[in-house]
Amino acid sequence: MEILKQIRYKPARVAGGYTDRILRVDLGSGEINIEKLPPDFKTKYTGGRGYALKAIWDGTTGQTRYDSPENILAIASGPLGNEPGFPGTGKFIVGTISPMTDTFIDSNVGGHFGPLSKLAGFDALAVTGISKEEVVILIDGDTHTITIAAAPQYDKETNNGALSYGDRLLKEVNDGQYSDCLAAVSAGRGALHSRYGVIHSLYYDIRRHRIRAKQAGRGGTGTVMRAKGLKSIVVRSGLPKANGNNPVDKKGVRAAGRALKQVISKADPTQLHLSAWGTTILSEYMDKFHIFPVDNYQYGQSPDSVKLFAHVFLDNYFSHRIPDGCYYGCNLACAKGAEKVALTRGPAGGRKVSIDGPEYETVGAVACMGIFDPQYVMEYNWYCDEYGIDVISTGVTTAFFMECFERGYLSVDDIGYELKFGSIAAADRLLHEIAGGRGFGRVVGQGVARGKKWVAKKYAARNKASRDEVMAELNKFGMEVKGLEFSMYITKESLAQQGGYGFSLKGPQHDEAWLIFIDQVYQELPTLEDKAAALKWFPLIRTWFNATGLCKLHWIDVRNPEAAATDEPSKNLPTLAHYVDYLNATTGSHKNIQDILDDSERLYILQKLINLRQGKGTRASDQLPLRAMAPAFFNEYQSRADYYDRWLGQNGGIKKLPASPKQRHKLLIERRRRDYQQLCDAVYELKGFTPDGKPKRETVARFALLDEQAKRLLDEMGV
C-alpha cells in the first residue's frame, strides 16, 4: 500500500465514555490533526449527532454543498457506545451536508466501527477536503499510526463493490486474516453515480465467520465520501472490549445492562420477536393497517403482500438459530442474514452470496415498486449493498418514475423501456443503470426532488403546458420532503406521523418520530395537543439515542410490561429508566429524563439553525406531498371509499356528505390539508418557533446557542 501521509500518535484512554479527542483529516492538504476538546464540550454537545452538528455548524456555510471541499464527513460514536455489558451499544453517527437535501443529514448505523474508533482514541472523526486521487484512511490504535494511503487496486469487480472492496481491504491490512479488532466504513460505485450513496459499516462476525455490513443509508453520506476521493476508512484496536468505556461505576453499568437484558429476554419473544425474525416482521402489521407503501404509497395493502411476510424469509433465506447482534452484548440481535443465496439476475448472476438483511425497509421499498417476489427482495438487497446505494431512495425514486410512466408523464422514448409497477425486469435494469450512471439511471440517481423538475420540464415542453402546473401535479405523488425520500410507511391516516415526517429536520425518515401506531391504531393521541406534545417529546428522546451511541430498538420496539401501569405507556418509561441509570453509571452524571431531554433539545435547535442557514428551516420546508396526507388521486380514494366517507362523517365538520364521490374526495383533501396546517401551528408554538417555523431568538438563547453566526442568521431571517 502506498503511504501518502502518516503520523504517529498516542491514543487517548477512554474514561467515563469519552476520549475527548477528535481526529481531523484534510484530504486536500493531507493534514492530520488531533484536536483535544475543551472540558465543557461534551457537556454541551453530548456526542454522536451532537458532535457532528457542531462540526458542521462551525466548519461549513450556507453556500456549502455536498461536494464542497469544506464539507465535513463526521463520524462519531457517543459516550454510551462500546459497552458489551449493555445491549445495543454499537451505534455511531455519520453526519454531513447532504447531496439530497443540501442541509445536515445524519444516519445512524450499527457495527464495530464506532466502538473501535473510541478504543483507538477518538470520540469523532472529521474528514474535509477533496483528494486528488482515491485514498483510504487507516487508524491504527495498536501501532499508534494514522495513515492516508493510495486506495489499493484489486480486480475491477472488487474495486467497484462497496462490500467487496471493504472486505478485501480489511483482510489486506491484517495480513490476510479477518479479525474483530478491525472494522471499516466503505462506499461503492453507486455513490459515484447517484446522490444516495450509502456508507457501509463493515465488521467481522465471529459467528458467521465473515464480514457483515450495516448501512448509514439515508441522505447520500456515501456520495459525500466518494466526492472526497475516499473509498474506505479502517480502524483497529486490540484493547479489551469489556469495560471499554472505563465507566465511573462499573457495577452500576452491569446492573443497568442486566435489567434491560431481562426485559428484552422476557418481552421480545412474546411481542415482535425481533430476535428471531428481524424487522421483516413489520411487513405483516403494516399491511394489515394500510401502512405498507404499495405502488408508490398509493395503497397500504395488497393481496400479494403475504409473499413478503417474515415467515417467507425465515423459512427460505435467513440462517436459523444464530444470535445476530451487530455488536457484542445485544440480546435483541435483529441483524438477520442469509448465506449462499444464488443470484439469478444482473452482472453477478449465477454467484452465491451472503446477504445481510433484508430489513423491513428493503421489503417495503420493493413493494413500493409493486413487486412481491422475495427472491427479488434478496437480490435487490445485495445489489444495492454491493453498489453502495440506499435501498429506500432507490426504491422510492424508481416507484415515482414508474408512476410518472403509468400516468403518462413519461413514455418509452424518455426511458428506453416500459417502466411499470410490478415489472421486475424494468426495476432490475434500472437498478444497474443507476449504479453505473448509465441511461435513464442517470436521471433516477438524482432522487425524487430533482426528478420532479426533470419530468416537469420535459412534459411541459412536449405538451406546451405550464411547468408550474405540471410540478403541482407531480408534487401530489413525488414522495419527498426537503429533498429526501420517505421511508417505508404510509402516513395518510395518521396526522401525528404526517408531522413526524414533515417536521423531521433531516427529511422524512422515521428515526425522529414514528407515531403511526400510537396515533392511528392505539388511539393514544386523540387531540391536536396530544399529537403536538408527542411531536416534541419523541424527537427529543430519539435525538438522545443518536447522540449517545445507542440503538433505539430495545426501548421503542420492546414494550416493558411495567409500562402498562404508567400514564403514558407508549413512552416506555420503565425501560428508559435503565438507560438513565446506564448514563449516570458510565459518565458519573446525576441526570434524570428531563435533563437528557434538555440536552437533546439543544442539539435539536442547533440542527434547526443549520436547516435555517441552508434554506430548509421554515414552514415551507415542512410541507408534505398530498399523498402523505390524503388519497392524492381518485383511484386511491375509491380503494377505501367507505372508510374515507366514514372519516369525513366523523371529522369533516359537515352535516351531510356531498352527493358525488368526486366531491367527497375533494372535501377530504381540503380537510386533511387544513388539519396539517393546524398541526404545524400547534407544534411550532410548542417547540418555541415562530408561525413560519423559525426558532425564536429566546429559544436559541435558552440553550446557549446564540453565537455570532446564530445572531446574524436570525437577523437575516427577521427573527
Next chain:
Amino acid sequence: MIVSIEFLGMQRTMTGADSIEVPITKKSRVDDVLEYVRSNYPQLQLDEGMVLVTVNQEIAPRDRVLKPDDIISFLPFISGG
C-alpha cells in the same frame, strides 16, 4: 354465533394456525375469548402489558361485548425503529 381469532406474526408460528373460530353467546366479552385462547394455547402470552386486543382492527377494551363475526387479534406494541 361465532367470532374469529386471527393469529399474526409469531402467534401463527406458535399456534400453527392462521385463525380459529370461537363460539360466543350474546353476553360474551373480549375477556371471555381471551380465556378461551389462553386455555387452548397456553404458550401465547396475552397479558395486558404484552399485547393489545383489537376487534375489527380497532383497539378494544377487555370488557367489550362481542358481536357475531367479529374478528379479534392480538397486537404487539410497534413503535418504529
